[in-house]
Amino acid sequence: MSKILDLNKSVHDLAEEFPEFTQIMVSLGFTDIAKPAALNTVGRVMTVPRGCSIKGISLDEAVRTFEAAGFTVEGAGASQVAPATEAAPMADATINQQAEAPLGTKVEGLDEAGRAKLLESYIARLSSGEALEDVRADFVANFSDVDAGEIARAEQGLIEGGAKIDDVQRLCDVHSALFHGATREEKIANAEEAVMGSLTQGAGDLNTRFLTNLPGHPMHVFSLENQAISEQIAHTRAALGTPDAMDELRTLSQLGVHYAKKGDLLYPVLKVRHGYSGPSDVMWGVDDEIRAELRALLGAKEQDAAWLERAEKVLTRADEMVYKEANILLPLCAQNFSGDEWLQMYADLKGYDLCLIDDAGTWGAGEEYCQQRAAAAEKGTGNQADAAGAVQLPTGRLTPAQLDAMLNTIPLEITFVDDTDINRYWNDDGEKKLFKRPSSAIDREVWSCHPPKIQEMVRHVIATLKSGEQDSVDIWMEKEGEPVLVRYMAVRDREGSYVGTMEVVQRMGFARDHFKA
Secondary structure, eight states: OOEEEETTSOHHHHHHHOTTHHHHHHHHTOGGGGSHHHHTTGGGTOOHHHHHHHHTOOHHHHHHHHHHTTEEEESSOGGGOOOOOSHHHHHHHHHHHHHHSOTTOOOOSOOHHHHHHHHHHHHHHHHTTOOHHHHHHHHHHHOSOBOHHHHHHHHHHHHHTTOOHHHHHHTHHHHHHHHTTTBHHHHHHHOSSHHHHHHHSOHHHHHHHHHHTSTTOHHHHHHHHHHHHHHHHHHHHHHTTSTTHHHHHHHHTTHHHHHHHIIIIIHHHHHHHHOOHHIIIIIHHHHHHHHHHHHHHHTOSOOOHHHHHHHHHHHHHHHHHHHHIIIIIHHHHHHHOOHHHHHHHHHHHTTSOOSSOSOOOOOHHHHHHHHHHHHHHHHHTOOOOOGGGSEEETTEEEOHHHHHHHHHHSSSEEEEEETTSBEEEEOOOSSOOSSOOOGGGTTSBGGGGSOHHHHHHHHHHHHHHHHTSOSEEEEEEEETTEEEEEEEEEEEOTTOOEEEEEEEEEEOHHHHHHHHO
């Protein structure tokens, strides 16, 4: 059977696919490929045609060599090889130089693109299993400071370059350790002259500090809760091995409220509106793992040595997430979110409980926004009974206010996703919902509202409803101490054509209590 060598694939992927590929590349003059550090960094973004162009090696000769070794070569041919840009070869060459140089060697002459490549290479080296201290030595030599945006872009670049999200997610804690103490934001926070330090470090850093100290602002809320989580981690760690351990761990588990806010309000907006997929794909998954491990520890029958070891590990992960949120996630939000997005988030936060804090203050601009929004909604859904303002249906007519009130009276949480998988509506009765739905998610793809680990499940459910394979899918769970039914239903018009999916969430505790009586 012929071996297909696709020249559009990265050198790294081809080396994993074909054991003999590396040796053939070395024979052609690509000696760096034999070095794991180079293969796992530059190799992830390098192709054979591009490598030939950079090194001045004939692509025709490379193709003939692979064909002589029994490969069928497909993909970009010699005539399709695009000349390499000036910046890319320089960045790749300097990364190669660092791979060959002693640890702690400074790479000279890097522009912004080169810095991004170098940061990306450090994360890729960690992915390949290289020792943290070795990578840290090179990092310290080349970056006297680094801002949140660069770190996020490096992680995102690794994902876009083909790295598995699960691999990057597992490294999330290691990344925090690597960058710990090196971000500009932390240096400012610890500087003796904090105010002057802020003014000299740029508008992005100053904005982060200003917003986190503005009472009631979403950045202030997230920052206060993050500090409270850090303090509770310390209390819990001190209680391990004592009778108070379980109570402290139970208190810490309230961080799930904080993580839910990040999952609803921060990660999807960064990904969908601002193009930063790294936090959504990586940090969101780690949040879920921390919550799951805390639940498992709370459900354990005994606190033996294995339990204590697991508890210590999850506390470390939670502690690193506190750091990464303060020094990467929140500064990234401060740099990118618009004033309107913060106002919308302030309104959405009213539907969530506070986490481990009693009060976060009131943001005047946010309150004014909420009042204006309520007034606009009242004006747009007035209770006029005239036909011009009514929604005409085949079986009757309702004013928008009547329709809104009726849908909010139904004792169900209803969400409608249209036939293009976009969130279009949910009811809102003002009561505490089991599943929060921020207004920023309206007109956004439904996938972006779910953590990475369940996105595929949601895609599968909607696909079966679209295809007609099923008309509904039921998912049972327990939440807040009572059984809950989540039902996904295909919505079809009178001709049977699919027009969307409706999700209905129903608390079933009343049924349980009725039949127990």
